[in-house]
Structures are given as structure tokens and as C-alpha cells.
Amino acid sequence: MMQTETMQRVRIIALQDDVEQVINELVDFGVIHVTRSKQGGAGEPLEKFDQIASELVWLRACEKILGGEKAGYAKVLSFNGLRPLDELLSEAAEFKKKAGELMAWNEELQETRGKESALASRMRELEPFKNLALSPALLKSAALEFRHLPLKTTREGLLNAAKGLRATFLFSQPGKATWVLAAFDSKQAGKMDAVFAAHCGPAVEFPKITAANFSEEWKIAEKGLAQAAERANDLEGKISGFMKKHFSTVIALRYGMEVHARKSELPSRFGKTTSLEIIEGWVPFRLSAGLGDRLRKKFSDKILVEMVETADIPPTKLANPRLIRGFEFLVKFFSLPGYGEWDPTILIAISFPIIFGMILGDIGYGLVALAIALVVRKKFRSGFFHSAASMLVFSAIMTTLFGVVYGEFFGTEELLGLKMHPFVERGGEGVNLLLGLALLVGVIHVATGLIVGVAWNAAMKHYRHAVAKAFWLMIEAALIIISASVVLPQFVAGLPSPMLLGTGMAVVALVGLYFSEGYTAIFEVPSMLVNVLSYLRIMALGLSGVILAKIVNQIPVGAAFAGLVAAAGRADAVGIVGSLLSFAIFAVILVGGHAGALALGLFESSIQALRLHYVEFFSKFYHGGGFPFVPLNEEIRGG
Amino acid sequence: MVDIGIGLLGIGAGLAIGVSALGTGMAQSSIGAAGMGLMAEKEGKEGQVLLFLAIPETMVILGFVVAYLILTTFKG
Numbered sequence: 001m002m003q004t005e006t007m008q009r010v011r012i013i014a015l016q017d018d019v020e021q022v023i024n025e026l027v028d029f030g031v032i033h034v035t036r037s038k039q040g041g042a043g044e045p046l047e048k049f050d051q052i053a054s055e056l057v058w059l060r061a062c063e064k065i066l067g068g069e070k071a072g073y074a075k076v077l078s079f080n081g082l083r084p085l086d087e088l089l090s091e092a093a094e095f096k097k098k099a100g101e102l103m104a105w106n107e108e109l110q111e112t113r114g115k116e117s118a119l120a121s122r123m124r125e126l127e128p129f130k131n132l133a134l135s136p137a138l139l140k141s142a143a144l145e146f147r148h149l150p151l152k153t154t155r156e157g158l159l160n161a162a163k164g165l166r167a168t169f170l171f172s173q174p175g176k177a178t179w180v181l182a183a184f185d186s187k188q189a190g191k192m193d194a195v196f197a198a199h200c201g202p203a204v205e206f207p208k209i210t211a212a213n214f215s216e217e218w219k220i221a222e223k224g225l226a227q228a229a230e231r232a233n234d235l236e237g238k239i240s241g242f243m244k245k246h247f248s249t250v251i252a253l254r255y256g257m258e259v260h261a262r263k264s265e266l267p268s269r270f271g272k273t274t275s276l277e278i279i280e281g282w283v284p285f286r287l288s289a290g291l292g293d294r295l296r297k298k299f300s301d302k303i304l305v306e307m308v309e310t311a312d313i314p315p316t317k318l319a320n321p322r323l324i325r326g327f328e329f330l331v332k333f334f335s336l337p338g339y340g341e342w343d344p345t346i347l348i349a350i351s352f353p354i355i356f357g358m359i360l361g362d363i364g365y366g367l368v369a370l371a372i373a374l375v376v377r378k379k380f381r382s383g384f385f386h387s388a389a390s391m392l393v394f395s396a397i398m399t400t401l402f403g404v405v406y407g408e409f410f411g412t413e414e415l416l417g418l419k420m421h422p423f424v425e426r427g428g429e430g431v432n433l434l435l436g437l438a439l440l441v442g443v444i445h446v447a448t449g450l451i452v453g454v455a456w457n458a459a460m461k462h463y464r465h466a467v468a469k470a471f472w473l474m475i476e477a478a479l480i481i482i483s484a485s486v487v488l489p490q491f492v493a494g495l496p497s498p499m500l501l502g503t504g505m506a507v508v509a510l511v512g513l514y515f516s517e518g519y520t521a522i523f524e525v526p527s528m529l530v531n532v533l534s535y536l537r538i539m540a541l542g543l544s545g546v547i548l549a550k551i552v553n554q555i556p557v558g559a560a561f562a563g564l565v566a567a568a569g570r571a572d573a574v575g576i577v578g579s580l581l582s583f584a585i586f587a588v589i590l591v592g593g594h595a596g597a598l599a600l601g602l603f604e605s606s607i608q609a610l611r612l613h614y615v616e617f618f619s620k621f622y623h624g625g626g627f628p629f630v631p632l633n634e635e636i637r638g639g
Numbered sequence: 640m641v642d643i644g645i646g647l648l649g650i651g652a653g654l655a656i657g658v659s660a661l662g663t664g665m666a667q668s669s670i671g672a673a674g675m676g677l678m679a680e681k682e683g684k685e686g687q688v689l690l691f692l693a694i695p696e697t698m699v700i701l702g703f704v705v706a707y708l709i710l711t712t713f714k715g
Contacts, residue, residue, distance in 0.1 A: 334686040431707070530697060537700040611693035614686070 002342040005629070007314035008288040011039070012279040012295065013304040019277045020046060023266055025298055026279070029291055030633030033315050034281040040271030048085070049264035052257055055092050059254040062099060065106045066243040066250065088256045095249055102242050109235040112228050119225040125207050126221060128179045129214035131172040136206060136214075145186045149200035151178040158199040165191055255638075262636050282314050282629065314339045316626035324349035326390025334614055335624025342456050344622055348613055351445060352391065355609040357398025358441065359541045360601045361426070362549065364410035366400030368598060395605070406542075410594055411549025426546045434539045442535025445612070446528070447476055449620030456621055464516055469620070471512035475528055478506035531616045537608050545601050552593035557586045648713055652706035659702025666695035 010032070014022045026032055037043070128148060139146045151158065155171055158180065162169070167184035180200065184192045196203070209217040271278035283291055292305040316336050318328050320343065327349040337343050360366070373392035380386045407422030409415045424433050450473040457466035481502035484492045492498040513521040560583035567575030618624075674688035 334690070431711075435704075435707075533701060533704070534697045536704050537696070540700050540703045607689075607693070608696075610689070611696065614690045615694060 002344070002346060003319065004337055004339065004341070004343050004626075005317035005319045006285040007282045007317070007339065007629070008285040009308040009310045009312065009314070010281060010283050010288055010291065011037075011306040011308045013306075014277050014279065014299065015302055016272075016275055016277055018299060018302060019267055019270075022277070022279065022295070022299070022303070023263055025295060027263065027633055027636050029294060030631050031287055032281045032283050032291065032632045033629045034266065034269055034279065034632055034635075035312075036269045037271035037278045037280040039278040039280070040273045040276070043267045043270035043272045043277065045266075045268050046264040049261065051089075052085070052261045052264055055089065056254065056257045056261055058096070059092065059250055059257060062102070062250050063247075063254060065102065065239065066247050082259050083256050085256075085260045088253055088260070091249070092253050092257075095246070095253065098246065102239065105235050105238050105242075109232060109239070112232045112235065116225060116228040116232060119221050119228060122221045123218065123225060126209075126214065126218040127174055128177075128204055129207065130174045130218035131215060132170075132181065133213045133215040134181075135212060136209060139206060143186060144183050145189055145192075146206070147182045147184075147192075147196065147203040148206065149180055149182065149196055149203045151180050151199065152201055153199045155180075158195070161195045161199055162192070165195070167192060258638060259636055262638070266636075280308075281632075284317060313627075315629035316341075317629035318343050318345060320345045326387040327352065329384070329387035330391070330610065330613070332628075334618065334622075336626040336628055338623055338626040340460070341623060341626065342452065342621075344452070344618070347448065347452070347617075349394070351448075351617070352609050352613060353394040353398040355441065355445075355538060355612055356395040356605045357400075357402040358438070358538050359605040359608060360395075360399045360545060361402030361406045361542060362408045362410065362545075362601075363400050363403035363415060364408075364594075365549075365598050365601060366396050366398075366403050369399060369602060370396035372396075392602075395609075399605075406546075408546065408549075411546060411553050411597075426542055431539070431543065434542065435536065438535050438538040439532060441538060442532040442616070443476065443480060445535065445617055446531050446620060447473060449617045450476065453621030468513060468516035468521070471509045471516060472528065472620070474505055474509035474512070475525060476532070478502045478509060479529060479532075481505065531619075534616055535612060537612070541604055541608055545597070545604075548597045548600070549594070552590060552597055555586050555590045555593065557583065557590050560586045648709055652709045655705040655709060656699065656702040659698045659705075663695045663699040666698075667692055670695070 012022065012026075026034070128150070151171070155169075155178070158169065162184075165184065165188050167182060167188070169183075170181040172179050172181070182192070182196070207214070207217075211217040211220055267277060271280070288307060292307075295303050295305050316339050318331070318337075320328060324345060327345050330348055330352065331337070331343065331345050357366070360369075369392060373389045373396055376385055377389035377393065380389065403409065404420075405423045406426050407413050407420035408426065409420070413420050413422070422430065424430055424437065426434060450469050453469035454466050454473065457463070457469060479502075481492055481495065481498050485498040485502060489498075495501055510522055510525070513525075560579060564576065564579035564583050567579045670691050674692055677684050678688055
């Protein structure tokens, strides 16, 4: 149940002439993880790869021009099997003819956008001069100097400051700022600089123009910009129309070409001699003989299929029953088991829902979570959401069951008007029992991790590690006996001198740990206590969840409803409207509050249950670090 | 009139959970920043980052338990 798939290394030696057919056969077979061959010379892609790659570049360029992915057109497509390459190439050639005008439009659009950008920049340069109907020829004089500056103060301020100097000013307001064109005697440039520094911003250079005057030049640029924008919009409309008509074709062609490209590129991983191709990979052991038979049947004596013994580390393929496969996600999220390591999915599938249910524990929340999980599971047939929903189904069932244990329904102790009697009350005196239960779960969970650690190390013939894990288990037992003899002596009353027994076990285990794991292990002993105490979060989070639900239940929906009934009885129209309004508002707040409490509960329960597995449980036996088995059919199809 | 002893128990319980929560927050801020850096550099490390981020949370849980024990055990 906890074993991962046993892998077999296979080597296939085929004629170069047959390589394409062999690839097709392997893709059809599917369940092979092709690795880079160390035999022979370096392999090369199939000859047709260059043609496919060049078509792909062109199709991707088309897709980028059309920009359909942004518009969501890719979502409406579905792919039904792989079409032959010749058919795709022929359709691509046909499409290229139609796409000639698309390319021309796109080229023109790029040019027009460039022109637009240049004209916009030119307009920004001309903006301060747009009201000046002056020819640049007038601004050339041996005795005079001209400057164009933005006014910082007031016109009067500038005129007063320049009084007595030989200078004249022309004010204009092209935008929000006022600009001043100043003409002054060149000999008074020094004095004028001081005036400008006090009243104006930095001067701008007079732009070079081709029109009769600045104002005319600005109008020409403005008109050019409007024309360019209109043309760009026109071209974008044409491209958009083309997209609506042909984008699905581009996507289908691109997808098909990509699959063929991946197939054609595969031989670059093969080894090569003058006439042979050497393919190496991993196949599940139970299917390896079938692959050999299949290839020999297809290629008779022109192919050699060898089962190879190797020291290379195989990829990991989990092999769990369909029912618990959703929990594989949690194991992969941490780290895939190394090859040969036991897969903890089955353990996590049992303990995760229990811990989750113990934290959230409410009949109402459990049933709502179950409904959500079933809907999501139906909507998503694979991927993250499918796995998450599968896990939530189990967790929600446990939440409902623990809701019965705690006697809680949306934070109340009533279900359909009937008072429930909790087995464990989450409040008052019941908290001590809950605290004890949380610690018991911790003890069992950590002990399970250690027992699995002993068993796996023994199975792998790592006897030293197996013995060390057994001593850790003894430490845990000793801690339980010592703690119980202090806190709950009645539980260990049957044991002879429990304190002495516990201390003796602890001493033996510490000596054993010293010899099996070294002195550093002794310093880690307190971590065992912390690991178990960490499970108290089950109680702590559960209590906070209940308190939150009880706070939400304080919302006076019942009182508002009673007010509504009373108002209806009095036939008081104003009272009915007021009561109805307050009832509706309180009902919305109540539902929203419970929805928020449920969302928080789902999130916290998942994260904390996961943490207890990753930190407290996995640290007792699990290493991970495996790399995934990637079946060729998935690799070629692109996931 | 509330007994001063009850007030001191309340302060003790508040300190137990408050200081442990502060410690957890400080530890998680450094781990979180480093974890984000790790995830940006290397894909597929989310599990380990979550694990390291979750480790200091035990402090606040223990703080909560201590606060609970102060309020229930000593209060009598």
C-alpha cells in the first residue's frame, strides 16, 4: 500500500530508418520516462524538426499579432487528437496565403504607431509655441537676442523688473502655463538673465520648422497625429476581425505543430551510431515485458529491447488507490518520495481529515464544506482544484462527525429545534477533556511516524536507524508515563512505580540514542515533548473557531423576525417595512459572518493540519527528494 | 471590587499569549522574506517554505495553553 511503483530501466536499439515509427509506438505506449542515453554519440532531432520549428515561429508571431489569448479566444478551443504533420503543414500553407494581408496590416500598424509616437513627441516640443504665428526668420538679428520661457510670477512682475532695460515681451498661453517670448538688446543679456531667473523658468530652444510659422507647424503635427491615430484604429479593427475569424485555426495549428516538434526533438536525447538509435528510459516493472513484446511484434527482428541493470536512481511514480489519490498532492507539495521510499499518502489520507475535522468540528460547517467540495470536484476533473476538492470531501465528512461529537451546528447546540448533547463540550469544563484529546492525537500521530520509521529502516536493512527510531519511541513512552504519574496518576496506577519505570525507560533510551545517533540526539529529546505539545493547536484553533461562530450567532435575526411577525399582526405597514428591512440586513450579516467564519475555518484547519503532518509527523520517518516519473505521452502532449 | 490577584492573573495570561505571538511574528517575518526569495529563485520549494514558516507557530500555541492554564488552574 505504501510502496511506490517499481521501475525497470530499458534500452531500445533500433535502426535509424525506423526511429520515427519507434517514437510513435513509444508515445502510443505512453508509460515510459525517456532519459538522455549515455550510449553512442550525441543524438540529433529528426530532419523535419527545422521545418516544424520555422512554422512554429511563424504561427507564434501570428498569435502574438492577433493577441487572442488576451481576449480569451484560446479558451473556447478543444483539441481532438493529433492531426498528421502533412495535414497541418498543408493547412498552415493555406493559412499563410490568407495571412499575407494580416502581415501587411501589422507592418503598417507598427509604422503608424511609430509615426504616432514621433508626432506626439513633436507636438510636446511645439506646445509652448502653438499660439505664436511668427516666422523663425523674424527671430534672427545681430543686435537682439530672443528667448522663450515659461512665466513663474506675473506679467506685471516681469514688466516691472525689466523696466528701464531695452526689452520687449510677447505673452501667450498655449496651455495652462503662460509663456513669454522676450526680445532684448544683446548687450543687456547679463541683466536680463537676472530678471529671467527671478520671474521665469528655464528657456526652451526654438524648434526648427518647415511651415511658415510655429502655429502653422503645430497645426500640421496635430492633423498628422489625428490621421495616424485614425489609421491605426482602422488597422486594429481589421486585425481584430481577422482574429475573430481565424484565431482558432492558428491555435489549433500551433498546438499540433508543438506536439510534432516535441516528437521530432526527442531523438536529441537518444544515443547514436552510424546506423542505429539507442533509446533509454524507465518503465514500470509490471509493464516492461509488455513494452518489449509490443515493439518486437511491430518491428520483428529489427529492434532490440534490453532490460538493463543500473545504479542510476529511477524516477518516482506513486501508486495509490483512486479513492485517496487526491492526497498525493500534499505529499508532492512537500517533496516526492525518493525511489524505494515508502509513500505516506495512505497515512496522510487517514490522519489529515481526522485532525482537520477535530479543529473545525461543526455539523453545519461540515455539510456546507461537503457541498462545496462535491460541486468543485464535479466542475474540475483534474488538477489542483480536483485534488483539493477530493481531500475536502473526506475532511468535511470528518468535520460533520466531530460536529456530532462536539454537539455543534453553526456554533449553536441546537439542530432543527432539538438540543444536542455533546460528547466533548468545547467550552467550560469540556476544554480540559479536549486538551487531553489533542495531546492523545499528538502522541498517537508522532508514535505512528516513529513506528513507520522503525519498519521502513528495518525493511531497507538500515538497522542502526531502525534501532534509533525505536529508542525515540521509548523516549515518547517514558515521557507519557512520567507526565501521567504527575498529572493523572490514576491512569498509570496499574504500573509498578510509574515514575521510576518512566525514568528508567528514559535513561535506557538516552543511552541507546547516544550509541545509535551520537550525543547530538540527546539534545533533541526536548523536541519530542514540543512535537506532542504542538498538537494542542487542535484545541486552541477549535476553541477560537467556536467563539467566532458564537459571536456571529449574537446577531439578532430572531428578534428582528419576531418584530416582523408582531408588526404583521398589528397590520402596521410602517412597522412591517422597518422590521423587514432590519430582518433582511441582519440575515445578510449572519450569513456573511458564517461564510467568513467557514472560510477562515477551512483555511486554518487545512494549514494547521498540514503543518502537523509536515513538521511533527514527517520528521519521524520521511525524507522525500524523489523526482517525478514523466510519461512520454504526457510530455509530448504538453502536460 | 475586583481582587488585584485576578487582575495580575489576567495580565500574566495576556503576556503569555502576547509575547509569544510577538516572538512568532518576528520569527515568521524573517523566514517569510527568506522563503519568498527562495521561491523566486527556485520553483517547487513551496512545501519547504510553508514548513519553515509554520515552525515558530508552536510558540503562540504554547503561549495560548499557558494563558489558559493561568486562567483556569490558578484562578481556582
